[in-house]
Amino acid sequence: MTTTNVSKPKTKSKPPKISNERYEAELRHLQTELVAMQQWVRETGARVVVLFEGRDAAGKGSAIKRITEYLSPRVCRVAALPAPTEREKTQWYFQRYVEHLPAAGEIVLFDRSWYNRAGVERVMGFCTPAEYRRFLHQAPIFERLLVEDGILLLKYWFSVSDVEQEKRFRSRATDPMRQWKLSPMDVESISRWEDYSRAKDQMFVHTDIPEAPWFTVESEDKKRSRINVISHLLSAIPYEHIDPPKVEIPKRPTAHDYERPPREDFRYVPDAAERLLN
Helix, strand or coil, X not given: CCCCCCCCCCCCCCCCCCCHHHHHHHHHHXXXXXXXXXXXXXXXXXXXXXXXXXXXXXXXXXHHHHHHCCCCCCCEEEECCXXXXXXXXXXXXXXXXXXXXXXXXXXXXXXXCHHHCCCHHHHHXXXXXXXXXXXXXXXXXXXXXXXXXXXXXXXXXXXXXXXXXXXHHHHHHCCCCCHHXXXXXXXXXXXXXXXXXXXXXXXXXXXXXXXXXXEEEECCCHHHXXXXXXXXXXXXXXXXXXXXXXXXXXXXXXXXXXXXXXXHXXXXXXXXXXXXXX
8 A cells, every 4th residue: 555655844953042231232233223223203394114924923012122122112112902892993094003103203103903804804714805905905005005105114023943842832832921922822823724824825925015015023032022023123224323403411409408308208109129139
């Protein structure tokens, strides 16, 4: 009897580890450049939109955290929209995303975006086939309009293997600090891995356009993916170093007739840190 060998999809091999020292040094350098880029955006009135898409547990959230760590929330904000309300479901699909687009001098990072329709909504049946086809037709038009209006639009897809994704899921399940990040929808993505793969392939076919191309971030190693995506983001924004206005720190004037009220008149937070000295 002849047996047929079924080949399993190849899993990604993890690249060599970067030392913590080299990683931290490079990350600090890149974050310093992000601050310079922010200053350029604020001074020139540029508008920047960055989409973060990809598999669940692919490292999108941690990359966004490293990008925003030293940036001003008045300039750079994260848009992570919840499920649409009943009213929003009756709107034009892109409508609720439009209100989160940046004004002059602002950066908006979408932690998942309008591409929910091409991913989870398509795979889980949350949209109709007609709505899905309409999205694939309208998304490139919508993005061209954004770019034509002067918005700097970047789209990143974080790619992770099925083996690494499951490993991260199991790590979250046993970590009380991260259990909230694991939802039934996330777990469903394990059994629907191939469905999500097909959906992503179709999405790229229709929406990887010259005006707004997709950039894939290999994310088997989160530290590498953070360095890579921040480096690419900085290279894609035509920023220049602009010195911020100098702020002179005045000398503190001599106190005259002010006397602080007694400490006993106020309620203080207990010194819980004191126990750490024992």
